[in-house]
Each structure stands twice: as structure tokens, then as C-alpha cells.
Amino acid sequence: MADSSFVQALLETWHNHRIPIIFFLGVLYVSIRWPILYRRAKRQSSSTLPPSPRLESAIPREKVDAPILDHLSVTTVDKPTSKLGPKRVVGNKDRRASRHPQKAGAASGPSFIKPVIFFASLTASTEAHARWLSEQLRAAAQEKSSGSNQEWGLLPPEIYDLSEIDFEDHFISAPKPPPNSPNTRYVYCFLIPTYNIDTIIDTFLAHLDETHNDFRIDTAPLSNLAGYSVFGFGDKEGWPTEDEGFCSQAKELDRWMAKLTGKKRAYPLGLGDSKSDGVNALKDWTSGLTEILLEIAETGGLGEGVAGSGDPLESDEESAAEDEGETSRKKKQTIVDLEDINFAGGAKKRKGDPLPVDFTTVSKAGNSQPVLKEMVPSTSPTYASLTKQGYTIVGSHSGVKICRWTKSALRGRGSCYKYSFYGIKSHLCMETTPSLSCSNKCVFCWRHGTNPVGTTWRWKVDPPEMIFNGVKEGHYKKIKMLKGVPGVRAERFAEAMRIRHCALSLVGEPIFYPHINEFLGMLHNEQISSFLVCNAQHPDQLATLNRVTQLYVSIDASNRDSLRRIDRPLHRDFWERFQRCLDILREKRHVQRTVFRLTLVKGFNVEDEVKGYADLVEKGLPCFIEVKGVTYCGTSSSAGAGLTMRNVPYYEEVIAFVVALKDELERRGLGYGIGAEHAHSCCILLASERFHVDGKWHTRIDYDRFFELLEKEKTEGISFRPEDYMRETEEWALWGNGGFDPNDQRVRTKGKNKDRSIEQVTPV
Ligand SMILES: Cc1cc2nc3c(=O)[nH]c(=O)nc-3n(C[C@H](O)[C@H](O)[C@H](O)COP(=O)(O)O)c2cc1C
Numbered sequence: 001m002a003d004s005s006f007v008q009a010l011l012e013t014w015h016n017h018r019i020p021i022i023f024f025l026g027v028l029y030v031s032i033r034w035p036i037l038y039r040r041a042k043r044q045s046s047s048t049l050p051p052s053p054r055l056e057s058a059i060p061r062e063k064v065d066a067p068i069l070d071h072l073s074v075t076t077v078d079k080p081t082s083k084l085g086p087k088r089v090v091g092n093k094d095r096r097a098s099r100h101p102q103k104a105g106a107a108s109g110p111s112f113i114k115p116v117i118f119f120a121s122l123t124a125s126t127e128a129h130a131r132w133l134s135e136q137l138r139a140a141a142q143e144k145s146s147g148s149n150q151e152w153g154l155l156p157p158e159i160y161d162l163s164e165i166d167f168e169d170h171f172i173s174a175p176k177p178p179p180n181s182p183n184t185r186y187v188y189c190f191l192i193p194t195y196n197i198d199t200i201i202d203t204f205l206a207h208l209d210e211t212h213n214d215f216r217i218d219t220a221p222l223s224n225l226a227g228y229s230v231f232g233f234g235d236k237e238g239w240p241t242e243d244e245g246f247c248s249q250a251k252e253l254d255r256w257m258a259k260l261t262g263k264k265r266a267y268p269l270g271l272g273d274s275k276s277d278g279v280n281a282l283k284d285w286t287s288g289l290t291e292i293l294l295e296i297a298e299t300g301g302l303g304e305g306v307a308g309s310g311d312p313l314e315s316d317e318e319s320a321a322e323d324e325g326e327t328s329r330k331k332k333q334t335i336v337d338l339e340d341i342n343f344a345g346g347a348k349k350r351k352g353d354p355l356p357v358d359f360t361t362v363s364k365a366g367n368s369q370p371v372l373k374e375m376v377p378s379t380s381p382t383y384a385s386l387t388k389q390g391y392t393i394v395g396s397h398s399g400v401k402i403c404r405w406t407k408s409a410l411r412g413r414g415s416c417y418k419y420s421f422y423g424i425k426s427h428l429c430m431e432t433t434p435s436l437s438c439s440n441k442c443v444f445c446w447r448h449g450t451n452p453v454g455t456t457w458r459w460k461v462d463p464p465e466m467i468f469n470g471v472k473e474g475h476y477k478k479i480k481m482l483k484g485v486p487g488v489r490a491e492r493f494a495e496a497m498r499i500r501h502c503a504l505s506l507v508g509e510p511i512f513y514p515h516i517n518e519f520l521g522m523l524h525n526e527q528i529s530s531f532l533v534c535n536a537q538h539p540d541q542l543a544t545l546n547r548v549t550q551l552y553v554s555i556d557a558s559n560r561d562s563l564r565r566i567d568r569p570l571h572r573d574f575w576e577r578f579q580r581c582l583d584i585l586r587e588k589r590h591v592q593r594t595v596f597r598l599t600l601v602k603g604f605n606v607e608d609e610v611k612g613y614a615d616l617v618e619k620g621l622p623c624f625i626e627v628k629g630v631t632y633c634g635t636s637s638s639a640g641a642g643l644t645m646r647n648v649p650y651y652e653e654v655i656a657f658v659v660a661l662k663d664e665l666e667r668r669g670l671g672y673g674i675g676a677e678h679a680h681s682c683c684i685l686l687a688s689e690r691f692h693v694d695g696k697w698h699t700r701i702d703y704d705r706f707f708e709l710l711e712k713e714k715t716e717g718i719s720f721r722p723e724d725y726m727r728e729t730e731e732w733a734l735w736g737n738g739g740f741d742p743n744d745q746r747v748r749t750k751g752k753n754k755d756r757s758i759e760q761v762t763p764v
């Protein structure tokens with residue numbers, strides 16, 4: 001009975017107070033369950049991804065949800081002192097991530113991670129940092145291997161200077177693991193400075209741009225990489241903020257790599273100020289990166305559920321920024337009226353003038369810049385390096401230099417091989433180029449590393465009059481400086497004050513200059529002969545090139561692989577371009593004197609290549625073939641390319657090669673003979689029998705006759721042939737006689753190997 005009255009009372013209470021009771025219980029339930037539900041919902045929607053470094057830097061750390069921070073606390077944070085210091089990067093691995101190696105985004109299981117370090121450096125500081133990074137990663141790899149884990153690990157890094165590699169070897173597809181270690185995966189680590197002048201970094205970024213936009217290649221061809229990360233150096237004194245250009249190229253590289261890898265940023269972009277605490281920032285970035293590399297090795301992925309470089313917010317933000325960047329770039333390009341582009345000299349572009357942009361290759365990505373930079377600004381390391389070497393820079397992309405043979409000739413000590421072969425007196429010769437930039441990175445080019453390179457003309461264009469007057473002035477100034485040099489002969493000094501020949505080669509690629517034809521016209525108007533050397537990479541320009549006194553193409557190898565190895569061309573279709581140039585030369589051979597210039601580099605392009613060279617001769621049928629042993633410049637870059645004195649052939653070796661080539665050409669019935677030699681500079685001339693008249697070689701040029709004929713052609717439209725202005729070769733220059741003019745005094749350099757090609761000038 002007592003029980004039933006208790007139940008009765010309970011029921012009564014329920015009926016009287018059920019609404020407040022239900023309400024109270026509801027509130028109690030919600031307050032207990034809500035945090036749990038909220039956390040679960042949050043984790044399911046986005047928190048399986050690592051935090052966005054940008055998100056974190058934008059939101060105070062304590063306000064970010066714990067689960068987001070917990071997963072992988074890799075952050076790019078502005079230090080309180082950020083006004084002075086660079087953006088600092090810190091990173092910590094979340095141990096929990098490794099417990100879920102097979103979740104989405106963990107691209108594969110445990111693996112061996114091989115870091116590949118790429119760096120660029122003009123004044124060597126980034127190179128030193130890159131080597132330090134390499135040592136750190138090597139030490140980490142060693143430490144890890146002592147743990148004798150057989151399933152995963154960190155491998156010693158590889159390191160590459162971006163100016164010395166072929167981009168296609170590394171940036172068209174991810175490296176494949178070696179057969180004996182199929183579990184190897186690669187992480188690209190970049191250290192680059194930023195330069196607001198033209199450097200190899202521009203070329204590299206343009207290459208990434210082109211790769212991404214090449215319709216033949218997947219837009220993310222590097223997605224098989226395990227990841228990548230970039231660290232940039234800049235200078236906050238000159239470029240205080242990122243908007244003003246601080247580390248802008250590192251940022252651009254980071255964006256391109258995100259695209260090319262399908263957003264596989266393994267560790268956030270790090271930026272360091274080279275003049276303040278850049279080194280500390282690099283240290284932080286390195287320790288964060290090392291941890292992540294181990295993480296990837298252990299788990300196989302970039303983190304729990306992560307396929308890309310960050311959470312969706314970051315990725316969206318990135319894509320949007322990129323799209324916007326691209327759109328605005330395209331917009332800018334379309335609104336730049338080419339009629340409005342000013343030449344450096346202030347002259348406006350006239351209708352019909354060549355366009356100052358993209359004259360060789362029309363980039364699908366449209367990577368030409370709306371604001372045209374100077375190719376070699378006076379503040380650039382290239383400028384400093386060139387002027388130190390004795391070059392006078394004219395305008396922003398041309399140079400002139402007195403060669404050592406000009407000095408030698410002024411002192412009566414002999415002219416260069418062009419005197420023996422063609423009658424050019426070196427003290428009457430000006431060596432110049434209207435384009436210091438080139439589209440190759442030849443292993444024997446001393447400028448390598450600091451020289452502007454590019455497949456397209458993307459710089460400000462100086463007018464030809466300005467270049468012409470500037471180079472003459474620079475040349476005469478240098479000649480005048482030699483008047484007090486002991487041994488300079490008065491009559492030769494007086495003669496030298498009138499330039500008679502112009503060697504258009506020096507460094508760079510002369511036909512790269514959009515106004516090369518006007519420039520040639522100016523030379524000829526002053527009766528200055530023109531010897532133009534081009535690198536056989538610009539067939540369109542070669543085809544439209546006006547008449548020159550003698551036209552060269554450099555033939556640095558006999559086959560595709562060898563050419564790629566020695567010239568390291570930037571053009572992907574370099575071999576096709578090369579072949580087209582030979583066809584063009586063949587067509588021009590009855591109008592102009594055409595020459596193949598072969599530079600022999602032992603171990604690169606000599607051995608077993610005679611037949612290959614004979615094929616090229618058969619194709620181009622040049623009037624002459626100059627064969628010269630490479631000049632050893634002894635720069636670190638040539639050493640970096642594996643070039644030493646051992647690669648410089650002895651004269652006997654050059655002779656053996658030339659004789660073998662002559663025999664092969666004879667066997668094919670092509671009609672070439674050895675016309676002349678200049679043993680002093682390891683140089684021999686093969687000539688077509690067209691220049692063997694009445695039993696005598698006629699390799700020399702009658703310059704007066706050339707200008708007469710040119711004038712006739714101009715005024716009366718009468719064309720002429722190379723045979724019309726040839727002259728007999730001097731006896732002393734003939735094959736077997738050494739090639740040294742007996743009227744000059746021969747001076748041998750003490751202590752130097754006389755049989756090797758030891759002249760320290762660029763062979764022009
Ligand atoms: C001509 C020149 C241009 C530069 N342009 C920039 C720039 O646009 N932005 C920047 O952050 N730093 C710029 N810097 C600073 C360099 O990036 C910085 O000094 C870097 O540490 C140089 O590295 P390196 O010694 O490896 O060449 C420039 C430096 C020079 C000499």
C-alpha cells in the first residue's frame with residue numbers, strides 16, 4: 001500500500017510539474033552532449049586535414065580549435081619583431097599522425113625518402129646555405145639509419161645548382177625509384193634568393209610555367225613526388241615587405257610547385273632576410289622539414305587525410321589567388337599596347353619595327369612580363385662580373401671587349417686565327433654582342449650561372465643606333481688605354497683607330513637582338529665587315545637575317561644527346577631547331593660564306609663523333625668548317641660541369657680529328673680539304689673545294705670587293721656569291737706551315753702548356 005501511495009505521489013508531481021521537468025532534463029542533456037557532438041561534427045567536416053599555415057597566422061593561436069592545431073602544428077608565424085625580422089617558420093610533428101599511416105592522403109606505406117635540394121645563387125650565400133642544409137639532412141639520414149629500420153628511412157640528399165642542370169631532367173616528371181630500392185620516394189627542397197633583375201631564376205620559373213601549361217604534359221606532372229618545400233632568401237632593407245617584392249620569387253616558386261605537384265607542399269614556405277635573422281629562420285625551417293621528411297617516410301603521406309598542401313580553405317585560397325594572378329597577368333598583357341612600349345633611348349616603337357617580346361617562341365602561358373626588365377642592369381652581379389672581366393656594357397643588353405689578340409696585334413706579336421684564315425688583322429677588329437643573353441648554358445661558357453638566359457626576348461630593347469655608337473665608343477676608349485703599353489707599335493695604334501671588322505659573338509646570342517639587321521646595316525655602311533656567330537637555336541631569325549660577311553653556326557656536338565649534354569639548351573625542341581638551322585645554312589651557302597664552328601671538348605663531343613659530324617656537314621654543306629680545341633676558362637661553373645684541363649685537346653688530337661673528318665667527307669664525295677691552320681690557338685680550317693682555285697686555296701676575304709658588291713646589290717639589285725670576294729690564302733697560313741705571320745714576332749708564354757688550347761679568351 002505504501003508503494004502505491006508513493007507511485008501515486010510521483011504521478012501527481014509529474015502531472016503538476018512535467019513541463020519544467022522536461023525542460024530541465026533537456027537542458028541537462030544538451031549541455032552534456034553538445035561539446036561531444038560539436039567536436040565530432042567538426043572533425044568530420046574538416047579537421048582531418050592539417051591546419052592551414054595561413055589560417056593560423058591569420059587567427060590568434062589560442063583561438064584556433066584544438067583539434068585543428070593538434071593534428072600537425074606546422075605554422076608560419078610572424079614574430080612580434082616581424083617589423084625587422086623575416087617570417088619565421090616553426091614546425092612540430094604531431095606524433096598521432098603516424099598512427100594512421102594508411103588513411104586518405106597517405107599516398108603509400110612506409111618508404112625511403114630521398115630529399116633533393118635545388119638552389120640558385122648569384123653571390124654565393126644561398127649556395128652556402130644549401131650546402132649546410134644538405135649536411136643537416138645527411139646527418140639526419142645517418143642518425144636514422146643507425147636505428148636499422150628496414151622498412152622506412154631518410155636517405156642522404158642530392159643537391160643541384162639550378163644554373164647547372166637541365167630542367168627537363170627534374171621538372172617534367174618526378175624521378176623514378178632505382179630498381180634496387182622501389183620504395184624510394186623523393187621530396188624536392190628549394191633554397192632560392194630573389195632578384196628583381198634577370199637571372200636563371202626567371203628562366204626556371206618560366207620553365208615551370210611552361211611545363212604546367214604545356215598541353216602535351218599533365219598539368220601536375222610532379223605529383224609522384226612525396227612532397228616539396230621552398231625556402232627563400234631576400235633583403236628586407238631593399239624590399240621591406242612581401243608586397244614590395246621581398247622573397248617574391250620564392251613565393252612564386254612555391255605556387256608553381258603546388259600546381260605541378262598537385263598541392264604537395266610538405267612543409268610551409270619559409271622566408272628569410274639575408275641581412276638579419278635569415279639564418280635562424282632557415283634553421284627553424286630545416287628542423288621542421290627534417291621532422292616532416294621522417295614523418296613521410298614513416299607514414300607514407302603528408303599527414304592524416306591530406307592529399308594536398310593544406311586544408312581546403314588554404315587550397316581554395318591558393319587556387320583563387322593563382323587564378324586571379326593569372327587573369328590579371330593576362331589582362332595586363334592584353335592592355336599593354338605594343339605601340340606604347342618605349343625603347344631605352346626614348347624612341348617610340350614605330351610601326352613595322354620588330355616586337356620587343358617573344359620573338360622566338362610564343363609562350364602558351366604568356367609568361368612575358370608586362371613591365372620589361374633590363375637584361376643586365378648596372379646593379380646586377382652579371383654587370384659586375386662582366387665589367388670586372390673587361391667588358392664595357394652598352395645600354396642594357398650589349399657588350400664590347402678588347403680581345404687579347406687585339407693587344408697582341410698592336411704589339412706586333414701576332415693576330416688570331418682569323419687573320420691566318422680570312423685576313424682579319426686583330427687590331428682592326430671589334431668584338432661585340434648586341435645580346436648578352438643566350439638560350440643555351442654551354443658547359444664551356446665562363447659566364448654560366450650569372451648570365452641572363454631565356455628562350456624568348458623578354459627585356460627592354462635598346463635602339464640599334466645607341467648600341468652601334470656605344471660599342472664603337474667603348475672599343476676606341478679601350479684601344480686608347482693601350483697606347484702606353486710597352487711594345488705597342490705607333491703605326492698599328494693609328495690603324496686601330498678605324499674599326500674594319502666586327503666579330504659578333506663574344507658572349508650571348510647576337511641574333512637574339514630584335515634589331516640585328518639594322519645593326520648589321522650600320523656596320524656595313526661604315527665598311528666594317530661582319531662575322532656573326534649564332535648558336536643554331538633560332539631558325540626563324542637565321543632565315544630572316546640579312547647578308548653578313550661571314551655567317552657561322554656553332555656545331556657543338558654531332559648528335560642530340562651529346563648536344564644536350566654540352567650545350568644544355570633551354571629549348572625543348574633544340575635538336576629540331578638545330579636541324580632547321582643547318583637547312584637554312586645550306587640554302588644560304590651560295591649567297592654568303594657559311595661556316596660550321598666546331599669546338600672540341602675531349603670527353604664530351606670528340607670521341608666516335610666523326611661520322612656524326614660528317615652527317616651534319618652533308619646536311620648543311622658549309623663553305624668552311626673551323627675546328628678548334630676548347631678554351632679552358634677555369635671557372636667554378638665549368639668545373640661544376642665536370643670540365644678540367646683534361647678536356648682540352650692537344651693540337652695533335654685536333655689534327656687527328658680533322659684528318660679523320662676530312663677522310664670521311666672525301667669518302668662521301670663531298671669535296672673538302674684542309675685549307676689553313678693556326679697552331680697557336682689549336683685551330684684548323686677545312687674548306688669546300690669551291691675555294692680551291694687554280695690549285696690554290698682561297699680562304700681569305702677581299703673586304704674592299706665585298707663592300708663594292710654589297711653596294712651594287714643595294715643599288716642595282718645584283719646579288720653575289722662567296723666566290724666573288726675570296727682571296728688567296730697566305731703561304732704561311734697553309735696546312736703544315738703553322739699559320740703564324742713571319743712579319744710578327746712570336747712570343748711564347750712561359751710555363752704554359754704550349755700544345756694545348758690555352759688562350760684565355762672566349763673563342764670568337
Ligand atoms: C640586384 C639585386 C636584386 C635583388 N632583388 C631582390 C628582390 O627583388 N627581393 C628581395 O627580397 N631581395 C632581393 N635581393 C636580395 C637577394 O635576394 C639577397 O641578397 C640574397 O641573399 C642573395 O643570395 P645569393 O648570394 O645566393 O645570390 C636582390 C639583390 C641584388 C644584388
Ligand code: SF4
Pocket residue numbers: 403404405406416417418424425426427429430431503764
Ligand atoms: S679573336 Fe675574335 S675579336 Fe679577337 S681579333 Fe680575332 S676575330 Fe677579332
